[in-house]
Amino acid sequence: xxxxxxxxxxxxxxxxxxxxxxxxxxxxxxxxxxxxxxxxxxxxxxxxxxxxxxxxxxxxxxxxxxxxxxxxxxxxxxxxxxxxxxxxxxxxxxxxxxxxxxxxxxxxxxxxxxxxxxxxxxxxxxxxxxxxxxxxxxxxxxxxxxxxxxxxxxxxxxxxxxxxxxxxxxxxxxxxxxxxxxxxxxxxxxxxxxxxxxxxxxxxxxxxxxxxxxxxxxxxxxxxxxxxxxxxxxxxxxxxxxxxxxxxxxxxxxxxxxxxxxxxxxxxxxxxxxxxxxxxxxxxxxxxxxxxxxxxxxxxxxxxxxxxxxxxxxxxxxxxxxxxxxxxxxxxxxxxxxxxxxxxxxxxxxxxxxxxxxxxxxxxxxxxxxxxxxxxxxxxxxxxxxxxxxxxxxxxxxxxxxxxxxxxxxxxxxxxxxxxxxxxxxxxxxxxxxxxxxxxxxxxxxxxxxxxxxxxxxxxxxxxxxxxxxxxxxxxxx
Numbered sequence: 341x342x343x344x345x346x347x348x349x350x351x352x353x354x355x356x357x358x359x360x361x362x363x364x365x366x367x368x369x370x371x372x373x374x375x376x377x378x379x380x381x382x383x384x385x386x387x388x389x390x391x392x393x394x395x396x397x398x399x400x401x402x403x404x405x406x407x408x409x410x411x412x413x414x415x416x417x418x419x420x421x422x423x424x425x426x427x428x429x430x431x432x433x434x435x436x437x438x439x440x441x442x443x444x445x446x447x448x449x450x451x452x453x454x455x456x457x458x459x460x461x462x463x464x465x466x467x468x469x470x471x472x473x474x475x476x477x478x479x480x481x482x483x484x485x486x487x488x489x490x491x492x493x494x495x496x497x498x499x500x501x502x503x504x505x506x507x508x509x510x511x512x513x514x515x516x517x518x519x520x521x522x523x524x525x526x527x528x529x530x531x532x533x534x535x536x537x538x539x540x541x542x543x544x545x546x547x548x549x550x551x552x553x554x555x556x557x558x559x560x561x562x563x564x565x566x567x568x569x570x571x572x573x574x575x576x577x578x579x580x581x582x583x584x585x586x587x588x589x590x591x592x593x594x595x596x597x598x599x600x601x602x603x604x605x606x607x608x609x610x611x612x613x614x615x616x617x618x619x620x621x622x623x624x625x626x627x628x629x630x631x632x633x634x635x636x637x638x639x640x641x642x643x644x645x646x647x648x649x650x651x652x653x654x655x656x657x658x659x660x661x662x663x664x665x666x667x668x669x670x671x672x673x674x675x676x677x678x679x680x681x682x683x684x685x686x687x688x689x690x691x692x693x694x695x696x697x698x699x700x701x702x703x704x705x706x707x708x709x710x711x712x713x714x715x716x717x718x719x720x721x722x723x724x725x726x727x728x729x730x731x732x733x734x735x736x737x738x739x740x741x742x743x744x745x746x747x748x749x750x751x752x753x754x755x756x757x758x759x760x761x762x763x764x765x766x767x768x769x770x771x772x773x774x775x776x777x778x779x780x781x782x783x784x785x786x787x788x789x790x791x792x793x794x795x796x797x798x799x800x801x802x803x804x805x806x807x808x809x810x811x812x813x814x815x816x817x818x
Contacts, residue, residue, distance in 0.1 A: 342392065342393040342418070343386065343391055343392040343393070343418075343518050343522060344418040344518060344521045344522045345418070348393075348416040348417065348418065349393045349394070349395040349413055349416060349417045349418070350392045350393045350394060350417065350418045350419060350518055351392070351393070351394040351395070351417065351418070351419045351420075351421055351514065352395050352396075352413055352414055352417035352419070352420055352421065353371075353375060353394065353395065353396035353421045353423065354414075354420065354421070354422045354423070354428075354434065354437050354438075355371045355396065355422075355423035355425075355428065355434075356423070356425055356427035356428040356430070356431045356434050357431075358425075358427035358431075359371050359423060359425050359427050359428070359460050360372055367494075370460070370489070370491065370492050370493075371396075371423055372398075373491070374423075374458075374491070374507070375394065375396060377504075377507055378394075378507060378510065378511060379394055381507060381508065381511040382394070382511055382514065382515065385511060385512070385515045386515060386518075392518065395413055395417070397410060410437070411440060414437060414440045415440065418518065418521050419455075419456065419514065419517060419518065419521075420455040420456065421455075421456045421458065421514075422455060422456070422457050422458065422469070423458045423460050424457050424458065424459050424460060424463055424465070424469065424474070425459075425460035425461050425463055426461060426463050427460075428460070428463070429463060429464075429466065438466060438468065455469070455472055456472075456475070456510065456513070456514065457469055457472050457474040457475070458474070458475050458477060458510065459474045459475065459476045459477055459478060460477060460478065460489055461478050461487065461489055462478055462480070462487045465573075470573070470575070472572055472573065474573065475506050475509065475510050476506070476551075477489060477490045477491070477503065477506060478490065479502070480548070490502060490503040490506070491503045502552060502555075505552075505555060505556075505559070506555070508559070509555065509558070509559060509562075512559075512562060512563075538565060538566060538567040539566055539567065539593045539672050539675075539676050540566070540567040540568070540569050540591050540592045540593055541561055541566050541567070541568055541569065541592065541593060541594050541596055541668065541672060542569050542570070542588060542589055542592035542594070542595045542596065542622070542627070543557060543558055543561070543568050543569070543596050543597075544595065544596065544597040544598070544615070544618045544619070544622075545570075545574075545614055545615075545618060546597070546598045546600075546604075546615075547600055547602040547603075547604045547605075547615060548602075549600050549602055550598045550599075550600055553598060553661065554598055556661070556665075557596070557598065557661075557664075557665055557668070560665040560668075560669075561665070561668060561669070564669045566669070566672060569588050569591065569592055570584075570585075570588045576607055576608045577607060577608050577609065577610075578607045578608070578609070578610040578612050578617070581607055581614075581617065582617065582621060585617070585618055585621045586621055586625065589621060589622055589625045589627055590625070592627060593628075593672055593675050593676060594627070594628050594629075594630060594668065594671055594672050594675060595618075595619075595622035595627045595628065595629045595630070596630050596631070596632075596668055597615070597618065597619060597629070597630075597631045597632070598631075598632050598633075599615070599631055599632065599633040599637075599647075599650060599651055599656070600633060600634070600637065601637055601641075601642050601647075603615065603644050603646075603647050604616075613646075615647075615650070616646055616647075616650065619631075619650060628671070628675060628805075629655040630655055630657070630667070630668060630671055630804065631650075631653065631655050631656045631657070632656065632657055632658070632659070632661075632664045633651055633656060633658060634658070635658045635659075635660075637651070637658075639651040639652045652784070652786065653784075654783045654784045654785070654804075655785075655804060656784070656785055656786060657785040657786075657803070657804060658785070658786055671804075674807065674809065690743070691716075691717045691718065691743050691744070691775075691818045692717075692718045692719065692720065692741060692742050692743050692744070693709075693712055693717055693718070693719040693720070693742060693743065693744040693745070693746060693818070694719070694720045694738040694739065694741075694742035694744070694745050694746070695708050695709050695712075695719055695720065695721050695746045695748070696722060696735075696738070696745065696746065696747050696748065696759055697721070697722060697747075697748040697750065697782075698748070698750055698752055698755045699722075699724065700750055700751070701748050701750040701782055702721065702722065702724075704748060704750070704782050704783065704802075704806070705721045705722070705748055706721055707806050708746060708748075708780070708806065708811075709721050711806065711808055711811065712811075712815075715815060717815065717818065720738045720742065722734070722735070722738075735762065736766055739762070739763050739766045739770075740766060740769060740770055742774070743774065743775045743776075743818055744774060744775050744776040744777070744778070744814070744817075744818050745763065745774055745776075745777050745778070746777075746778040746780050746800070746814070747759055747760065747777075747778070747779055747780065748780045748782045749779065749780065749781050749782060749790050750782050750783070751784065751788075753788050753790035753791065753792070756779075756790055756792055757790075757791075757792050760792060760794070775817055775818050776798065776814050776815075776817035776818050777794060777796070777797040777798065778797065778798045778799075778800050778811070778814040779792070779794060779797050779798070779799055779800065780800040780802055781799070781800065781801050781802060781803050782802050782803065783802070783803060783804070783805065784803070785803040785804055798813050798814040798817070800814060
């Protein structure tokens with residue numbers, strides 16, 4: 341019994357029988373084992389073993405002719421799953437199925453039904469599958485040796501964890517698509533391709549050494565209810581690649597990128613590298629950017645100047661991976677949260693905040709002052725009079741007259757300590773205590789840690805940009 345349509349198959353598995361040869365090991369072949377685990381996962385996610393109809397032909401050998409039954413199932417099935425391999429491309433009958441697939445993909449992709457490509461080995465994609473997102477079940481983890489297929493000839497006790505991670509990813513995506521198609525069937529109309537109201541995160545293509553980590557981040561975001569883009573591979577020529585990235589970014593809420601000390605691959609016939617180009621496109625579109633690299637990576641040791649600038653940019657954080665995944669979800673929530681209408685506020689003459697910053701952080705201080713002004717709170721930012729005496733006089737006057745104090749930690753923790761020492765000297769001359777003190781960690785995210793600890797002060801985390809919500813507690817105490 342089908343899940344999408346009761347009398348039609350849900351998933352058609354197209355594969356080469358040479359990849360399911362059981363002689364290489366005791367027990368079933370690779371494809372049969374793969375499909376068996378996949379069916380168990382699908383049953384768990386859909387609730388019953390008979391909740392869906394997955395079809396694969398165990399009879400069709402390399403010299404057998406395709407049958408009208410197979411042709412009909414290809415045309416009736418809701419989703420296509422191709423186990424792509426050298427054997428698949430060498431099979432005459434697989435190529436015949438490919439022709440049917442090509443016809444169906446052209447029709448069904450317009451209606452939003454994708455083809456799922458499982459890569460058994462490192463095989464050049466045929467034209468109909470070039471732009472489709474694949475699940476790579478092979479790894480190139482042996483120096484100067486050919487890539488190996490995960491779980492072949494048998495699953496290893498250690499080292500094949502990625503096999504199950506990929507299977508879980510594939511199962512999750514299959515279920516999501518089946519539910520979408522069932523919803524369109526139940527409503528009696530076809531949903532257009534890409535009709536997905538979930539917030540979308542552009543998870544940038546990463547260098548090969550970060551593939552496993554990128555998959556881990558992708559799984560977390562998907563489980564958090566976010567849509568992860570891109571959903572298809574891009575052409576490798578620069579202009580076509582740039583156009584494809586731009587079109588995907590236009591549908592995205594946040595650009596996320598994992599970085600390492602590896603510069604990454606160049607595009608065909610270009611000096612541009614994939615890592616840098618994606619970031620460049622995101623900046624051109626003005627999309628919010630969040631990047632990550634390991635704490636163990638020292639950017640000063642990276643010889644490539646462009647990559648070093650990328651690693652030390654203002655959008656880079658160096659938290660542990662678990663915290664970074666949660667940070668992505670929080671950031672999307674902040675971006676999509678309904679904007680509060682600017683209230684008609686009256687100036688509160690009883691609240692004056694001194695936003696104190698080093699000269700290099702003046703622009704950030706003014707942004708905080710503008711945010712406070714929208715809340716009806718007056719503020720002062722440091723004056724740059726050109727004379728040390730006048731600058732000091734302004735500083736003392738501001739410290740004496742303010743009701744709240746915000747100290748911005750940019751890149752110089754020593755400045756922060758000196759400013760607090762200056763306030764301690766001025767404090768005996770004040771007529772009342774400060775109502776609130778805020779220690780604001782401003783950009784960049786990567787910096788020397790400030791050792792200043794002030795009991796009762798509000799920690800305001802703006803390392804990746806100004807966040808009005810981070811100031812709520814500080815303002816409430818004024």
